[in-house]
């Protein structure tokens with residue numbers, strides 16, 4: 001699966017299927033993306049080849065986010081204590097059609113007009 005930022009300075013190839021695909025409704029994801037929620041696909045960092053150098057930003061005590069310094073497209077978030085896992089927003093893949101979210105997290109921070117499939121597992 002190939003992807004990259006809007007301007008092309010950051011490109012990546014992710015190999016294999018993601019370990020997890022989920023939508024996050026937290027306020028941090030909302031602020032950073034400018035969108036009501038973000039769907040992420042989780043890959044092991046060792047399964048992702050990156051061209052270019054995403055800039056890093058620590059968005060909270062436990063989370064580092066990275067993005068293209070030129071065009072501001074997000075690249076990934078990872079937890080400071082498990083940097084070997086990358087959560088890549090599915091919108092930066094060239095073809096995100098197979099990445100339907102199966103999990104929904106931080107639903108308590110969801111905007112009231114966002115409709116969530118309540119049969120899916122959820123975090124309080």
Ligand SMILES: [Zn+2]
Nearest residue numbers: 005007068071
């Ligand atoms: Zn870019």
Ligand SMILES: [Zn+2]
Nearest residue numbers: 024025026029
């Ligand atoms: Zn979030």
